[in-house]
Amino acid sequence: xxxxxxxxxxxxxxxxxxxxxxxxQLGWLPLSILGAxxxxxxxxxxxxxLGLSQxxxxxxxxxxTGDVFGLRPxxxxxxxxxxxxxxxxxxxxxxxxxxxxxRWIAGRPILYPLRPADEAAGLANLVFSRSPRFDQxxxxxxxxxxxxxILGAGLDTRAYGPLAATGLSLFELDxxxxxxxxxAALSRAGIxxxxxxxxxxxxxxGDWSGALLHSGFDPARPTLFLWxxxxxxxxxxxxxxxxxxxxxxxxxxxxLLLDLYATRFLALARxxxxxxxxxxxxxxxxxxxxxxxxxxACLDRFAAAHGLRVDAAYFLxxxxxxxPFAVIAALLFEPSGP
Ligand SMILES: C[S@@+](CC[C@H](N)C(=O)[O-])C[C@H]1O[C@@H](n2cnc3c(N)ncnc32)[C@H](O)[C@@H]1O
Numbered sequence: 001x002x003x004x005x006x007x008x009x010x011x012x013x014x015x016x017x018x019x020x021x022x023x024x025q026l027g028w029l030p031l032s033i034l035g036a037x038x039x040x041x042x043x044x045x046x047x048x049x050l051g052l053s054q055x056x057x058x059x060x061x062x063x064x065t066g067d068v069f070g071l072r073p074x075x076x077x078x079x080x081x082x083x084x085x086x087x088x089x090x091x092x093x094x095x096x097x098x099x100x101x102x103r104w105i106a107g108r109p110i111l112y113p114l115r116p117a118d119e120a121a122g123l124a125n126l127v128f129s130r131s132p133r134f135d136q137x138x139x140x141x142x143x144x145x146x147x148x149x150i151l152g153a154g155l156d157t158r159a160y161g162p163l164a165a166t167g168l169s170l171f172e173l174d175x176x177x178x179x180x181x182x183x184a185a186l187s188r189a190g191i192x193x194x195x196x197x198x199x200x201x202x203x204x205x206g207d208w209s210g211a212l213l214h215s216g217f218d219p220a221r222p223t224l225f226l227w228x229x230x231x232x233x234x235x236x237x238x239x240x241x242x243x244x245x246x247x248x249x250x251x252x253x254x255x256l257l258l259d260l261y262a263t264r265f266l267a268l269a270r271x272x273x274x275x276x277x278x279x280x281x282x283x284x285x286x287x288x289x290x291x292x293x294x295x296x297a298c299l300d301r302f303a304a305a306h307g308l309r310v311d312a313a314y315f316l317x318x319x320x321x322x323x324p325f326a327v328i329a330a331l332l333f334e335p336s337g338p
Pocket of ligand 1 (some may be wrong): 053151153154173175193204229
C-alpha cells in the first residue's frame, strides 16, 4: 500500500517529468527524427540488402527499449543489439532521449514504452505486452520439461540469459541467413552460444524434423516449444504442417507457447506504409484468426483442429470493440494427435 505522502511525491515527480519532457521533446525533435530515420534505414534498407528479417529487428529494438527503460530486464538483447549490422542502438537512444530523461525523473516510463493491462494493450506497446507474458509462461512450464525449442528464434536472447543456467537442452530454429547472422553477432558481442544447438529450417518448405533429430533433439523427452511472433508470417498450410511435426516430436508433458494474430491486425499490416515496409524484406503477413466474436471459442477451435488443448490464454487488446488483436497461449498436445 503506497502511503499518502509517497503517493503525492510520486505524483509530483510525474508532473515534473511531463513539464520537462514537453519542451525538451519539442526542442529535440530534429534529433529524434534523425535517430528514427537512422534506425529505420538500418532496419529496412540494410536488412533488405543483407537478406535479414526486419521483424526480428523490430522485436530486439523493443527489447532493448524495454531494458533501457526498466520495463523488462534484458541485458543480453541490449548487448546483442549493439553488434547487429541492421539496427543502431545509438539511433534508438537519440530518438528516445527525451522520454528517457522523463523516465529518470518520474521513476517510471511516461507515454512510451508502457505495459498496459492485456485488455488495453495496443500495437505501439506490442513487444512490452507480449514478451513478459511469454516469460511468465516459460517460467511456469520450464521445471516440467527437459528441452526448449525456440522456433523462428530470430534475435531472441532467452537462451543466453534466463535459460542458459537451467541445464535444459536448448535448440534454436530459424532460416539459414538469419541464423548465421545471429551467430556472427553473438560472437562479436562475446556472448557464448556453445550450449545452444542451432538448426536451419524453413517452415514453409519441406520437413525439417530430420535435421533436428540429427542435431541431438530427443523426441522422447518433454519439450517446451516457443513460437513467439512467427505464426502471422506463415500460410495456413505451413502452420498445419509445422504443428503436425511438433506433434510427432512432442513427448508427454510437452507444451507449445505461441501467439496468434487477429484478422483485424493482419488487415492493418496489409495496408499503407506498414505493408510497404514489410514488403521490403518479403515479410508480408498471412495467417490469422477471426477473434472478433467469442475469441476464446475461436482459439479452442483452432487448438482442437490441430490436436491441441488450451491450457492458458491471454488476449491482447480485448477491450477494443472488434475484439483482441492477438492471443498468447499455452497449448498442450492431445495424445490422439491432429
Ligand atoms: C518477428 S521475428 C520473431 C523472432 C523471435 N521469435 C522473437 O520473439 O524475438 C520472426 C522470425 O521468424 C522467422 N521466420 C519467418 N518465417 C520463417 C520460416 N518460413 N521458417 C523459419 N523461420 C521463419 C524469421 O526469420 C524471424 O527470425
